[in-house]
Every structure is written in C-alpha cells, then in structure tokens.
Amino acid sequence: MKLITHNMLTSKCLKGVVTGYPLAINATYVKVTEVGFDPEFIGRVIPKLDWEVLWVAADSIGHSEGLPKTLEPKFEENEEFLKKAHRVLLEVEVEEGHLTCPESGRQFPISKGIPNMLLNEAEVQ
C-alpha cells in the first residue's frame, strides 16, 4: 500500500463510525522501490489529497524527513519538494502491518502490500 492510497482509505462503513479517517498506520515492513518521477503528475495529485494526513502517515512509518508539515504556496514549482512528495506518495510502500480505525480501534491487516478492509456483516452500517 502506497501512502497515496492510504490517503483515500476510510473505515466509515463500520457500524457507529462517523468519519473513520485518517486510519493510523502500524507498519512492520516498509518497502521503498524506485518509481519514475513525473513532476506534472505529482503537482496534479497533491491538491486532491489531504496533505496533513499524508505527512502524519509518512511520519508514522519514519519517512517524513525533509517533508514540510504544511503545503507552501506554489509548491508545484518547487522540484526539490515535488521529488520528496513523489517519494512518500509512490515509492514508499507498507508491505506488512495494519491500519487502525481512529474511532472504533478496529484493525485492518496489511499483508503482501494489500490492506484487507473486508468486514463481516455484523460490522457493517
């Protein structure tokens, strides 16, 4: 699971959970693979994401170094920044660990890089 995907995941379909966002990450194995850098794509993706959530996620798995906590204006022109963002968005992947619902504490295992968000019938709203 890349952090770009984590930025879109919620556990709000759990019974009694209102927002279920953001999910906390507990990583036991983090993988970093090189992915071709495309500044245009990164500049286009960032406004669609919740930057603060991304920063906290990156920090929780030990990859927030040099990453600003808040977005600066005209970030899309700062290639240095875009490269760092590219790294945490696409190159860092949580392979093993779990996600935790911030409201219910329900844990969702991540194995082989795939978060398992499946719920049983009793858990669904």
Added chain:
Amino acid sequence: MDDTESTTTSADENTGNLCDNPTRDTLAEGLLGLLKPTVDQLDDRVRATRISQLELKQQIESLNEELQKVREALNNHPDLDPYVKKLIACKHKVTVVLNVLQASQDRLNEIRRMISKEKGVRIAIQQEPAPEPEQDALEKDLDHLKAKNPTFCLEVGSGSGVIITAFGMAFPKTFCVSTDINFKACEMSKATSIHNNVQLDSVAMDLACNFVNHMFDVIIFNPPYVVTDSNECGASDITASWAGGLKGREVTDRFLAMIPKKLAPNGVFYLLLIEDNIPNEVVQIMSRYGFKSETVIKRRVKNEQQLVLKFYM
C-alpha cells in the same frame, strides 16, 4: 515214636523224592498257576517299560540332535550379524525413501492446490469475457478519456487485474487502484500489474466502500452479471466473480447507488452488462442520480450479448 518215625519218614520222603512227588508237582503247578498271571503281567510291564525306555532313548537322541542343531545354530549366530546390519540399513533406506515420497506428495499437493487456484482464476477470467470488449470499449473511448487527463482510476472487482492493468498501460499518468472482495484476486491483480510495469495499489474490500468521496476520475466495473438465485450471490469466493442474483443485477445496483459519491466531479463510470441485466433499467436508475449515459460498445461474445455503458454528468 511211630509218629516221630512217620514224620521223619515223611520228611525223608519229602526231601528224598523231590522229583517224582505228585503232590508237590500239583502244589507247584498250583502255585505257578497262581503266580503266572502276575509274572506275566510283570513281564508285560517290564517289556512295555523297556519299549517305552527305548522310545524315550530315541526321543532323547532326536532331542539331542535338535539341541545339537540349536547349538550349532547358536554357534552360527555371529554370521547373522551382517544380515541384520543389512536389514537395518534397508530399513533406514526405506525410511528415507518414505520421507522423500512424503515430501514429494506434499509438493504435489501444493502444486495441485496452486493449479486449482490458477484454474479458479482462469475460470474467473473466462467467466468474465469482459476484458476483450471492455478493453475495446476503453480504447474506443480513449481520446475522450485522454482529454480528461484522469488522476485516479478505480476498478471494482478487478479479479485477475487484466482490465486495470491494460488501463494503466494506456494511461501511464493515472494512478490506478483496484478492489476485490477476494483477497487472492487482489494478489493476482497486483501481480498482473507488476508483471506489466503498471503502478497499481490493490485493496481488499466490498465494492468501493472504504474510499473517501469524490476521488476517482474513472471507475470501471465488470460486475458479476450472471442471473442466479439471490442466495447464490454475496459470497466472497469464486462465485462472487459471476453470481449476480436477481436479473444478474444485485451487486451492480448496490454499486450504482455509490457512484454519485465515489466519482470525482466530471468523472466517468464504465459498466459492463449483458442484455439479461435489462440495461435500460440501469440507464433509468443512473439518470435519476443525474447521469447521462452512452453505449460505448455492443457485442456478441459466445452466447452473451454484452454491452459497455458509460455514465457521466
């Protein structure tokens, strides 16, 4: 005196004529007759005893022979040692062979398991003859999509992952996400994308329930559209890839209701259906949510009349 003489005389007679004394003969005969059966009996017994002793002797002799043999055998026993050793070695070999066979059996079972898994996936692909037409449909619509420069694309129920991977290849500047209710399908989708150098994240979930709203510029759904009993629909095993329940639409209709929330502004939703699913009803449902629709492609695949519908605002 007479008496004494006579007694003497008679004693003399007795001792003098032992041979020709008829009285004595008779007496002896009587005694003999009296003793004879006993003597005969004794004789017989002695004979029998002798015979049995003879037999006993023979028995003892044969026993002795046997014992001799046993002793010989006992004396020979060190000769057995190498055979015993060989037997033990054989036993070890058999154990080793058994272990090897057991290991082979285990591996065979593993292979069989993998084959059946692979078969399951193949069946899933075969029963979703969608890839071809859908890929075609997407290709046909390529220019329209390219102009939109989509950032995020989601495929729900990606199964083997061929569709989303093909999409990712055609749109390298789009980040692709896939979901499937079956974890193994998620693994498969991921493997397919990696194999084709496509950036894809796969998440196991029901439809798109766990995504925040208005994220995806493109959503693709190749639903389980086969008309089945309602109770057949709703599992997460291989039946989930085809069992569509009533009108083959139970899963589709559930997802249609999510589309307005999951699609980004200006997003496009591609849906594969067959005629049995009554596509007009789907078009009506979507128009109630405010979506326009278009048939991208219509085609006969095997015995199915398939069509890909496109929905947009």
